[in-house]
Amino acid sequence: MNAENIIFYLLAAMTLVSGFMAVTSRLIFRSAIYLLFSLIGVAGLYFWMQYEFIAAVQIVVYVGGITVLIIFSIFLTQQAGEALPAAIFSNKLAAAMAAVFGLALLLLQFRNFPFLESTSVTSPAMKEIGSRMLDVEQTGYALPFELVSVLLLAAMIGCIVIAMRPQHEKENK
């Protein structure tokens, strides 16, 4: 067992264990921190696969952006020190059964399905990603890129409108 494999298994264990703690911890702030470590583990797996650009995007957007947003909303909406009420047992049982049977089904499929793994394993260079992203030819991704930019603008305006205090409330204060 060489260092590469050991790092892979450590990253996998970190991702799964902290992901599980994130969905089961009763303290909401702690659960956000476990989510942070799980997302860092996924970024580590991208680094392990030598997809450095995706790993960097994962760290910037998820670890730096979404987790901070979640922590802010926790501070805005509740007492972070209080424990959440425990989940209803029948709900927990049903969800656990759905998760376990779904996972078993998928693992069985992975075991039996013959994936045609390629022999030449490469990872894309930064330059290729950039030129492919803004390519307007048949295989380029310029149109989805523009669509996503419009979507981000719409989401930004939508967030401001939703979170804005209505006019009559302001006048009452």
Place this chain on the structure above:
Amino acid sequence: MQPGLYHILCISAALFFIGAFGFLTRRNLITMLMGLELMLNSVNLNFIAFDKYVWPGKMDGLFFTLFIIAIAAAEAAVVIAIIINVYRSTHAIDVEQTKQLKH
């Protein structure tokens, strides 16, 4: 055993069902959002694994992952704006108590 496609698929399947478990058991909107984020991450991991091991050099999975990350960021921002608005009107973010749209 050298980790490859099969191992990464197993990890992403496990992460997806951990997220689904959280989404189904939690009653708090923010913690439900956390489960959703885990599920989205497992999908990204799957796309990258197929991109690397099955169709190397084609980069389609990579672009899907990039766009999923961008859309997930927009979705998280909208969800949190809605959560803050719900909290402002009901002073709770429990899904059992948010039923104004029901009737």
